[in-house]
Amino acid sequence: MFFINRKIDAHLKQFMKLNIKNKIPVIILIKSNTNKIKSKVLSSNGKIKWEYENISAISCELSPMSIDALTEYPEVSFICYDYKGNLCLTNAHKIMGTNIINVYGLTGKNIGIGLIDTGVYPHPDLINKRNTIAYFKDLINGFDKPYDDNGHGTFLSGCIAANKYTTNIEGIAPDSSIYMIKAFDTTGKGFLSDVVKGIDILISMSSNTNLRIITLPFEFDISPIINPLELIIKTAISKNIIVVAAAGNNGPQSFSINCPGNIEEVITVGGAECSGNIKSCKVASYSGRGPTTNKITKPDVVMLSSNITSLSSDTTYLPGKSSHIASFYTIKSGTSIAAAFVAAYCAIMLEKTPTLTPKDMKSVVCLSTISLGENKYSQGKGLVTFT
Incomplete structure (x- = not known):
């Protein structure tokens, strides 16, 4: 169910509820097949910010619906909000x-x-x-x-x-x-x-x-x-x-x-x-x-x-x-x-x-x-x- 998925950071879920139409900055942690997930991000009108060499992950901006949809892929292990420190x-x-x-x-x-x-x-x-x-x-x-x-x-x-x-x-x-x-x-x-x-x-x-x-x-x-x-x-x-x-x-x-x-x-x-x-x-x-x-x-x-x-x-x-x-x-x-x-x-x-x-x-x-x-x-x- 939308917003309930356990692959989504709990803090991110709150932003998804408040920003139904706006894109949200996230970090996607990937188990395998990074190219496939990158392709899905781009086909969802997402914008990739960084690819990482030493961990399997990408950072990007996605709509709440696209975030939720990506969690259905077994290649995705977790999606984290891009926090500010x-x-x-x-x-x-x-x-x-x-x-x-x-x-x-x-x-x-x-x-x-x-x-x-x-x-x-x-x-x-x-x-x-x-x-x-x-x-x-x-x-x-x-x-x-x-x-x-x-x-x-x-x-x-x-x-x-x-x-x-x-x-x-x-x-x-x-x-x-x-x-x-x-x-x-x-x-x-x-x-x-x-x-x-x-x-x-x-x-x-x-x-x-x-x-x-x-x-x-x-x-x-x-x-x-x-x-x-x-x-x-x-x-x-x-x-x-x-x-x-x-x-x-x-x-x-x-x-x-x-x-x-x-x-x-x-x-x-x-x-x-x-x-x-x-x-x-x-x-x-x-x-x-x-x-x-x-x-x-x-x-x-x-x-x-x-x-x-x-x-x-x-x-x-x-x-x-x-x-x-x-x-x-x-x-x-x-x-x-x-x-x-x-x-x-x-x-x-x-x-x-x-x-x-x-x-x-x-x-x-x-x-x-x-x-x-x-x-x-x-x-x-x-x-x-x-x-």
Whole structure:
């Protein structure tokens, strides 16, 4: 019966009831014969947005009747709504830069870190001493050179790989390389289909580049029966890529960690704030708390995330145009910062021991902590340290 089919995401059913005549963005997960399903989409006047290389799926726009009709095909396993996600960063309320001392003397050399974000501005601290931007792909507007019309991706890139060109601010892994996928727009919103495509691209690149880590500084409040984001993330991990995700900014209540931070195999990072030394550190009030709805203990660890100084962006800049940045630096807070720091930490650990698997790295990160005296659903194993 129409709208009752179990192959349809429950959230999608609500949109189908409200949009009988309008096309709806969806992701179709396919068991077999992708070409047949693509043909059916096109013959239903659907528009295909993305095809994926590393999971059997396509994203497209379809009418409710066409969605319902497609579920009758045995080749279709599930149809998921194309949700919008949010970045995990906020403006700071006071100025307090934080320097993290890397006692290992490692710099992340020859390690690539993928970021699914708002883009990256060609900031002097990222390109003048050494061009840390190894790759840029724009899934929103189609530009072929780096830019950032929001600033979030540039800020995190600075946390990872800033190189002290204009001042004394340096990322945790200044010799690492940034592989940036722009899947979030100027408002900090991004479609699930674009995020999955971004991870798909990075997985395909990993076999012939130095890309070893993917950072996911966002959250989707979704729980479909079959989750395409979870599928692509687990595919990445199966191909020996370390995945680091933010715990989100929905704390302090329990069960406030959304996808992808609620996936067991990823390294989920909550946020911490300090007023001077480690003894003063505590889990940030906004940091997402576990457990997850399927009773997984999350986050895995916490990292500094409040009132952090990093790189700013000229959000009006577009490739080929002149740039007029007002200030090279800004101060922000959020668990996406914590995730970026831990991703950079993973890079220096990989520089030291390149054979570490995602499972090994998760163990290393969890062991590199000190307890803040809070419960495991707030701090995980504790605060990641570099000592």
